[in-house]
Amino acid sequence: xxxxxxxxxxxxxxxxxxxxxxxxxxxxxxxxxxxxxxxxxxxxxxxxxxxxxxxxxxxxxxxxxxxxxxxxxxxxxxxxxxxxxxxxxxxxxxxxxxxxxxxxxxxxxxxxxxxxxxxxxxxxxxxxxxxxxxxxxxxxxxxxxxxxxxxxxxxxxxxxxxxxxxxxxxxxxxxxxxxxxxxxxxxxxxxxxxxxxxxxxxxxxxxxxxxxxx
Amino acid sequence: xxxxxxxxxxxxxxxxxxxxxxxxxxxxxxxxxxxxxxxxxxxxxxxxxxxxxxxxxxxxxxxxxxxxxxxxxxxxxxxxxxxxxxxxxxxxxxxxxxxxxxxxxxxxxxxxxxxxxxxxxxxxxxxxxxxxxxxxxxxxxxxxxxxxxxxxxxxxxxxxxxxxxxxxxxxxxxxxxxxxxxxxxxxxxxxxxxxxxxxxxxxxxxxxxxxxxx
Amino acid sequence: xxxxxxxxxxxxxxxxxxxxxxxxxxxxxxxxxxxxxxxxxxxxxxxxxxxxxxxxxxxxxxxxxxxxxxxxxxxxxxxxxxxxxxxxxxxxxxxxxxxxxxxxxxxxxxxxxxxxxxxxxxxxxxxxxxxxxxxxxxxxxxxxxxxxxxxxxxxxxxxxxxxxxxxxxxxxxxxxxxxxxxxxxxxxxxxxxxxxxxxxxxxxxxxxxxxxxx
Amino acid sequence: xxxxxxxxxxxxxxxxxxxxxxxxxxxxxxxxxxxxxxxxxxxxxxxxxxxxxxxxxxxxxxxxxxxxxxxxxxxxxxxxxxxxxxxxxxxxxxxxxxxxxxxxxxxxxxxxxxxxxxxxxxxxxxxxxxxxxxxxxxxxxxxxxxxxxxxxxxxxxxxxxxxxxxxxxxxxxxxxxxxxxxxxxxxxxxxxxxxxxxxxxxxxxxxxxxxxxx
DNA sequence: GATGAATGAGGATTCATTCAT
DNA sequence: AATGAATGAATCCTCATTCAT
Numbered sequence: 001x002x003x004x005x006x007x008x009x010x011x012x013x014x015x016x017x018x019x020x021x022x023x024x025x026x027x028x029x030x031x032x033x034x035x036x037x038x039x040x041x042x043x044x045x046x047x048x049x050x051x052x053x054x055x056x057x058x059x060x061x062x063x064x065x066x067x068x069x070x071x072x073x074x075x076x077x078x079x080x081x082x083x084x085x086x087x088x089x090x091x092x093x094x095x096x097x098x099x100x101x102x103x104x105x106x107x108x109x110x111x112x113x114x115x116x117x118x119x120x121x122x123x124x125x126x127x128x129x130x131x132x133x134x135x136x137x138x139x140x141x142x143x144x145x146x147x148x149x150x151x152x153x154x155x156x157x158x159x160x161x162x163x164x165x166x167x168x169x170x171x172x173x174x175x176x177x178x179x180x181x182x183x184x185x186x187x188x189x190x191x192x193x194x195x196x197x198x199x200x201x202x203x204x205x206x207x208x209x210x211x212x213x214x
Numbered sequence: 215x216x217x218x219x220x221x222x223x224x225x226x227x228x229x230x231x232x233x234x235x236x237x238x239x240x241x242x243x244x245x246x247x248x249x250x251x252x253x254x255x256x257x258x259x260x261x262x263x264x265x266x267x268x269x270x271x272x273x274x275x276x277x278x279x280x281x282x283x284x285x286x287x288x289x290x291x292x293x294x295x296x297x298x299x300x301x302x303x304x305x306x307x308x309x310x311x312x313x314x315x316x317x318x319x320x321x322x323x324x325x326x327x328x329x330x331x332x333x334x335x336x337x338x339x340x341x342x343x344x345x346x347x348x349x350x351x352x353x354x355x356x357x358x359x360x361x362x363x364x365x366x367x368x369x370x371x372x373x374x375x376x377x378x379x380x381x382x383x384x385x386x387x388x389x390x391x392x393x394x395x396x397x398x399x400x401x402x403x404x405x406x407x408x409x410x411x412x413x414x415x416x417x418x419x420x421x422x423x424x425x426x427x428x
Numbered sequence: 429x430x431x432x433x434x435x436x437x438x439x440x441x442x443x444x445x446x447x448x449x450x451x452x453x454x455x456x457x458x459x460x461x462x463x464x465x466x467x468x469x470x471x472x473x474x475x476x477x478x479x480x481x482x483x484x485x486x487x488x489x490x491x492x493x494x495x496x497x498x499x500x501x502x503x504x505x506x507x508x509x510x511x512x513x514x515x516x517x518x519x520x521x522x523x524x525x526x527x528x529x530x531x532x533x534x535x536x537x538x539x540x541x542x543x544x545x546x547x548x549x550x551x552x553x554x555x556x557x558x559x560x561x562x563x564x565x566x567x568x569x570x571x572x573x574x575x576x577x578x579x580x581x582x583x584x585x586x587x588x589x590x591x592x593x594x595x596x597x598x599x600x601x602x603x604x605x606x607x608x609x610x611x612x613x614x615x616x617x618x619x620x621x622x623x624x625x626x627x628x629x630x631x632x633x634x635x636x637x638x639x640x641x642x
Numbered sequence: 643x644x645x646x647x648x649x650x651x652x653x654x655x656x657x658x659x660x661x662x663x664x665x666x667x668x669x670x671x672x673x674x675x676x677x678x679x680x681x682x683x684x685x686x687x688x689x690x691x692x693x694x695x696x697x698x699x700x701x702x703x704x705x706x707x708x709x710x711x712x713x714x715x716x717x718x719x720x721x722x723x724x725x726x727x728x729x730x731x732x733x734x735x736x737x738x739x740x741x742x743x744x745x746x747x748x749x750x751x752x753x754x755x756x757x758x759x760x761x762x763x764x765x766x767x768x769x770x771x772x773x774x775x776x777x778x779x780x781x782x783x784x785x786x787x788x789x790x791x792x793x794x795x796x797x798x799x800x801x802x803x804x805x806x807x808x809x810x811x812x813x814x815x816x817x818x819x820x821x822x823x824x825x826x827x828x829x830x831x832x833x834x835x836x837x838x839x840x841x842x843x844x845x846x847x848x849x850x851x852x853x854x855x856x
Numbered sequence: 857g858a859t860g861a862a863t864g865a866g867g868a869t870t871c872a873t874t875c876a877t
Numbered sequence: 878a879a880t881g882a883a884t885g886a887a888t889c890c891t892c893a894t895t896c897a898t
Contacts, residue, residue, distance in 0.1 A: 019857090051859085051860070052896085056857070118385070119384060144245075150398075153398065160385075160391055161398075164378025165376075177374055184367065187401075187402035188399055189398055189402070227877065227880095253867055253868085265868090265869085266870085266884055267884070270881090270882065270883075271882095447878090465679075467872085469871070469872085473691055477880085480879065481878075481881095484879075491675075546813070547810070588809075588819055589826075590807075592823075595760065596760050596805065599802075600763060601803075604800055608799060609806075612792075612795065613823075613830055614830070615829075616831070617830075655861065657861070658860085658861055658862090681887075681889085681890070682889075683889085692864060692865065694861090694863055694890095695863070697891085698860090
């Protein structure tokens with residue numbers, strides 16, 4: 001400490017930054033592959049750093065989780081915010097839900113992030129839960145205000161439904177199933193619009209015909 | 215050898231039976247509390263038996279899982295079969311789904327059984343999956359035949375939706391949420407019957423009326 | 429005890445005798461196959477009796493070893509005795525040594541018996557060691573008396589050499605090697621008779637002179 | 643990563659080196675005392691290190707064996723090589739055999755090394771067997787070429803004889819016995835040199851003829 | 857800051873041995 | 878007598894975590 005001014009954060013060493021990044025990437029990869037109980041040594045090995053280095057950057061397992069998943073959650077939240085301005089509120093919601101499935105299917109680590117949101121008890125969990133819940137809340141509110149969906153469902157409910165739908169993400173063909181189920185779910189949310197029937201619009205043809213989605 | 219008749223299964227010793235039962239109960243409890251990777255020693259300790267006893271009855275972790283969860287799955291399957299004869303097919307399906315939630319909420323170990331169905335790779339998994347899928351299949355087929363619900367959803371889809379809904383079973387208030395979500399889901403499945411439409415009134419009531427929901 | 433006369437040994441039950449025999453056979457087989465640290469449960473299982481039965485007959489592992497190997501040792505001792513009357517004393521010795529190799533090669537459990545003789549510390553060991561040592565002693569004494577072999581080698585030495593030669597009994601082709609080595613050994617034991625040379629007879633003479641064996 | 647040059651092997655930490663050495667010594671001691679199936683925990687305890695440390699240095703039991711015994715085998719091989727230049731070939735062989743006994747008597751772990759050579763199935767075994775067999779082979783060849791010993795005995799045979807002679811290394815007074823037996827064995831190998839005798843012809847063939855080696 | 861060595865707790869599994877039936 | 882259930886000690890092995898260099 002001597003002679004150093006405490007307020008000025010030392011510029012981090014370049015290699016430290018690089019190592020931190022490497023560990024994060026490796027953690028994402030390893031946790032995706034072997035479940036999030038994978039050994040931290042495995043993560044360090046994968047990153048090509050010593051276990052001590054990993055611990056320096058992330059003093060606890062939780063800290064590593066947090067760092068790994070925070071950015072994933074950000075993405076989902078951001079997307080929801082962008083969709084706020086979509087013209088058709090129910091479609092905005094539907095699109096967000098479907099986008100989540102894409103993310104999970106595509107980005108390693110996204111499921112874990114969602115699982116964390118569902119069950120975690122860390123600081124990150126609180127933050128994430130809040131972030132996503134708020135994002136969905138706005139999408140939901142618009143649709144309810146437009147009289148397009150029922151009003152007794154909370155943002156939290158929707159989030160949980162979404163997470164549940166992604167739960168079987170390790171089964172073959174889960175993605176198609178998940179998308180289908182989410183559509184059913186959104187359909188279930190709708191208040192049936194002037195059913196006298198034009199039927200022109202909505203996506204879901206076949207059934208659509210028999211019953212324009214109500 | 216003396217007096218051993220191979221054909222006649224020896225009457226099992228009373229204490230053996232008791233211990234086996236205790237271990238099963240403990241396993242259910244411990245796995246529910248701490249996840250199914252809980253240590254087998256913990257199970258034995260909880261049951262008040264030596265670890266060796268546990269191993270005698272269940273030589274592998276899988277064997278224990280199997281014993282623990284098979285009966286749970288049976289119950290769910292049985293219930294589905296009983297509901298086959300219900301007059302209103304959609305209601306039969308809804309009731310079965312809701313009953314699952316009750317089971318999960320009530321019976322320790324039921325979620326794990328469902329999780330097993332979702333992800334397992336054991337013999338038991340295959341059996342369970344088949345059992346439940348078949349049970350749902352019949353419920354579904356009736357409703358589809360009656361023209362009451364969409365026909366592009368498979369029994370497997372429904373099972374997965376159900377499991378997903380129970381995924382957050384460790385959150386406070388999850389049960390209410392799950393029931394609500396399942397209702398939404400079933401509503402989404404329906405083909406709306408001749409909606410002459412008033413639509414004037416509040417969003418969700420309509421359905422409510424048609425079916426006071428529960 | 430009441431009313432029973434202690435002196436009269438109860439006639440053993442027929443099944444008890446049969447079980448005892450079965451366990452013995454199984455022990456020999458199992459120990460041969462898996463080494464003599466094989467589990468006692470494995471022996472019991474192989475014998476088709478309960479582990480308790482095994483313990484009743486052989487309260488300790490040592491007791492079982494003893495019972496298993498005693499008869500093997502008897503055979504070797506008996507053979508040595510029979511060879512006492514052979515005309516040519518060196519040949520008698522050689523034949524006994526070679527016969528041992530045959531036994532080891534043929535009869536499962538014979539090596540273990542020899543190993544026991546070499547290293548054991550049980551009562552059986554003492555007995556066996558004595559039995560064989562005495563048997564060899566007589567063979568040896570005759571040959572020495574006939575002036576056919578050196579007189580500074582003890583029966584114990586010979587026994588140990590024999591056991592050593594059988595040590596590699598689990599290598600392919602060990603038997604041929606062992607026989608060859610034993611021949612060399614016996615040759616080494618010989619005192620060359622009348623070295624003035626007839627040369628007609630035995631191989632090794634000369635050396636004795638050249639190097640008095642130190 | 644900072645400052646890590648992959649090519650330059652990091653200087654090993656002092657304590658690591660010390661621990662490795664300690665474990666090796668302990669392993670040698672413990673294996674000598676209790677057989678090579680002694681528990682690894684016992685080895686660690688004896689070395690005064692944690693079991694984890696032992697595993698770090700020697701990830702498998704085999705790895706430990708290898709480290710323990712390789713140097714022993716080297717010594718024996720080296721000695722044999724040094725003796726190649728001895729003037730009297732039979733004496734060179736004899737001295738090497740006797741030196742082995744000294745080693746076994748003196749250096750804990752040497753027997754186990756020999757046992758490994760006799761029975762092992764690891765990579766080390768192959769190497770050791772080859773090393774020693776080759777060493778003996780040269781000693782043997784010289785003696786045979788000099789017409790001093792019979793030519794139908796292989797290096798492998800000699801190695802096995804040696805190992806057998808050391809087999810009873812845990813008996814009191816085994817050393818004297820072993821030396822005596824080895825002398826007998828070497829005597830048995832000799833072709834008697836021009837015994838007073840004319841019998842001009844080549845050394846070992848003679849016997850061959852007289853006694854076709856059986 | 858980076859590294860990897862040291863440590864020990866903890867979980868799985870096997871078996872010898874004792875005992876209730 | 879026979880059986881096999883119960884028990885726990887003993888081992889193996891893996892990791893999370895701390896620390897010396």
